[in-house]
Amino acid sequence: MPLFGRKKTEDAPVRPAWDPLPLPPPARPDGLRSLEDHRDYLLSCVQELPPFGQQLLDAVDLALCEEIVSPISLPGFDNTAMDGYAVRAQDVAAATPEAPIRLPVVGEVAAGQAAPHKLSPGTAMKIMTGAPIPVGADAIVAYESTDRGAADVEIYVPSEVGQHIRRTGEDVAAGQRVFRDGDQLDPRSIGLLAAIGRDKVLVRPRPRVVVVATGSELVEPGRELPSEFQIYDSNSYLLAAAARAAGAQVYRVGMVSDDPDRVRELINDQLIRADLILTTGGVSQGDYDVVKAVMPELGATEFVQVAMQPGKPQGFGLIGGERIPMIMLPGNPVSAFVSFEAFARPVIRKLMGVTPHTRAPVRARATHAMGSTMSRRQLARGIVTHDDDGNRLVSLAGGHGSHLIGNLARANALVVLPEETDLVAAGEQVEVWLLSEGL
């Protein structure tokens, strides 16, 4: 059939039918969603990453996906804790500085070697820290309690049976479970795993987190600002650093203009290497809010208002055929950070399989009155200190404005002020999320 004779069937652009998002929680009567509901919803939409074998040093901070039973005892054999002489305690029982006991030195044993022979009664053998105890010896006399003799040694102090001997299995017994499935590995865990001979472990990997900032006003730090009305992109750095601190492997893609084609192209390109995509900007009511405009084409998305300040406009999606989670954070820098703490950090921790997903809140006494937005959870920037009795105090690092990144950098905590109040009096206890260790 000639081409011009064919029947035209389909004019509409082909738009993939994305499976919808899981059913979101119902909104509050005022149309907003509570912070907890939104966080729990995002957590319910993502699953822990599948485990894989990882070299020991790359497994720090990661969650184990196997139980670890020690195949060996630690120590693996009785050995000496001191450089000195292996003896029989009964042979040196009467030794004093005034009346030393003199014993012939019948050999020596260094760490990593076997003793050359059994220790006969009435003799001593030189021994170095970590070396196995010769058969027949039951105590170690440290060099400092002797004249350090080579052929004979004078011993100035008595010894008890077992003195300076580190016993087989006194630390870890062969067959003992040393880690549970789900334990998060810290540097000390890595040390123990190496000590029991493991070079690899099965863990959940670091989530690969792609960070993108949107906005035509943004300029890469290090460059000249082309006009006085442009600003440096702080958010992609802020979020990349925060995601890395949360344990993620971060790809900071940087910024993209408000051009929908560029955003579409960039997100499509990044899907291949992402376990999670974080964007900032373009989720509010503005005429150029490109993320909100474009992302529904690329996956199942929702844009909601969360009852918090800052951080009210929030977006979430499961993007592309692989349904890669994407958290679309608001563009104001403090909003972006606070939303990261409230939503993205818990999601990263869930992907990693580490618990708890959220920061454990602590209490602190407000040093001054703190105003708050009624019906919204206020996440104010706080500075935590201690009084003379060691009790936590908190003051605000500045106002509630979501552009105040200078104040954010001075803060070491987020002060969580409840929805049902517009004023917390000086001296009241408030909830805080600590952002630095040791507070």
Ligand SMILES: Nc1nc2c(c(=O)[nH]1)N[C@H]1C(S)=C(S)[C@@H](COP(=O)(O)OP(=O)(O)OC[C@H]3O[C@@H](n4cnc5c(N)ncnc54)[C@H](O)[C@@H]3O)O[C@H]1N2
């Ligand atoms: N009519 C309304 N306007 C706004 C509302 C609203 O409800 N109605 N909500 C306000 C709130 S709250 C927030 S938060 C912001 C969120 O806006 P967007 O997510 O669309 O973000 P942008 O408009 O792109 O940017 C907001 C602000 O942040 C600056 N910004 C953006 N990206 C960066 C970056 N990477 N580094 C540094 N600074 C950045 C941007 O220049 C703007 O000043 O909307 C309010 N408006």
Ligand code: MOO
């Ligand atoms: O909610 Mo916006 O994040 O207040 O500035």
